[in-house]
Ligand SMILES: *[C@@H]1O[C@H](CO)[C@@H](O)[C@H](O)[C@H]1NC(C)=O
């Protein structure tokens with residue numbers, strides 16, 4: 364990425380100004396500048412793979428507006444964040460500014476690197492490239508990248524014409540949907556002020572070593588604005604190539620919707636085996652009963668025998684030619700499985716708790732864990748465990764409010780610095 368001319372001119376100007384002021388402003392600029400790194404995965408061919416981007420809402424947005432922004436399916440977007448997708452009139456729910464969500468995107472291979480190119484944005488009056496890149500898309504793309512992807516000449520400045528349609532290239536990686544040989548889905552994460560690699564690793568159930576390896580980092584150091592790929596432990600599917608949901612992969616603790624909204628699949632929390640059941644979201648679905656059995660997709664029966672437990676299950680096998688494939692499997696297991704545990708589903712929050720990045724953070728999994736039905740809703744409208752930076756182990760703040768909350772931190776440091784030297 365290149366330094367934008369305006370930033371360079373600004374920093375030159377600053378060098379001539381008050382040295383202390385320029386020091387503070389340069390530090391501030393360096394954390395918000397376009398010198399950010401992002402992780403690039405080379406690719407060839409024209410296949411697509413599933414990935415996610417981490418996005419912090421820049422304004423209150425309806426679920427449908429957010430989905431449109433990323434050309435995503437509203438229900439799938441909620442499911443990926445363990446937000447209750449079966450509530451009535453969910454498209455019109457308003458999600459609060461500052462909320463952090465993982466947005467599922469299709470990762471293509473474009474000009475030899477992995478990136479998502481299916482998002483377009485229609486400019487509104489008074490939009491600028493800087494605002495679209497930094498706020499609307501929360502730093503997932505830079506103004507220069509939008510300019511390049513749309514062959515905009517630099518001469519037009521930062522302004523945009525209302526109604527102008529822009530392709531928004533978004534970062535994504537797949538790395539074969541695996542990490543160290545285990546299924547993983549990759550989240551492109553924009554580093555927020557106050558984030559540390561250890562904090563990010565803990566928040567997403569991965570390790571510092573893994574993040575360093577995936578992002579080819581020499582040292583566990585990130586700065587605000589960098590975009591790193593975070594491998595999320597996940598449940599893989601093994602549907603045939605001909606299935607329209609071939610390659611479906613679901614991150615631990617979340618859900619995915621498939622087969623034209625007829626099937627929902629979840630991952631975790633107990634094990635990392637994909638578990639699919641009928642979704643009850645679509646008006647009509649093809650049969651979900653396994654052949655030669657009275658079991659439906661998701662049904663498991665077991666019988667204790669002298670040799671162990673005889674477990675029979677009816678599993679979802681992919682969406683092929685518009686119909687739901689089912690497979691019946693029987694296996695002998697050491698012990699009979701208990702009732703299936705689902706990842707908890709929360710109601711979409713209506714507000715976000717904003718914390719200072721200096722304050723201690725709550726344990727990430729306080730409300731996670733052991734509900735036995737996907738329909739249960741935990742009341743309240745709080746930040747989401749494990750998916751909101753505002754609630755993460757590092758207690759970092761979200762990108763949308765980073766400018767506002769970061770400045771006082773530097774102000775305090777400056778005061779301390781002056782205090783120190785005045786002695
Ligand atoms: C991708 O992963 C699959 C199994 O998930 C494996 O069979 C295949 O060899 C891997 N391909 C590469 C290029 O790593």
Ligand SMILES: *[C@@H]1O[C@H](CO)[C@@H](O)[C@H](O)[C@H]1NC(C)=O
Nearest residue numbers: 568596615616631632731732
């Ligand atoms: C999956 O998530 C559950 C609950 O959030 C957690 O206890 C478990 O350790 C996670 N598994 C992996 C492999 O990360």
Ligand SMILES: *[C@@H]1O[C@H](CO)[C@@H](O)[C@H](O)[C@H]1NC(C)=O
Nearest residue numbers: 640641658659660661662663
């Ligand atoms: C089988 O699955 C269906 C759909 O999820 C469910 O309604 C039914 O209770 C299950 N039956 C058994 C015996 O588990």
Ligand SMILES: *[C@@H]1O[C@H](CO)[C@@H](O)[C@H](O)[C@H]1NC(C)=O
Nearest residue numbers: 664666668673674675693695
């Ligand atoms: C296991 O159960 C299935 C169906 O319930 C039955 O057809 C099969 O014979 C049983 N296998 C053993 C080893 O008991």
Ligand SMILES: *[C@@H]1O[C@H](CO)[C@@H](O)[C@H](O)[C@H]1NC(C)=O
Nearest residue numbers: 603605606683684685686688
């Ligand atoms: C799907 O449909 C096409 C033609 O419509 C057919 O050639 C193909 O064999 C079908 N695939 C499966 C798996 O049924």
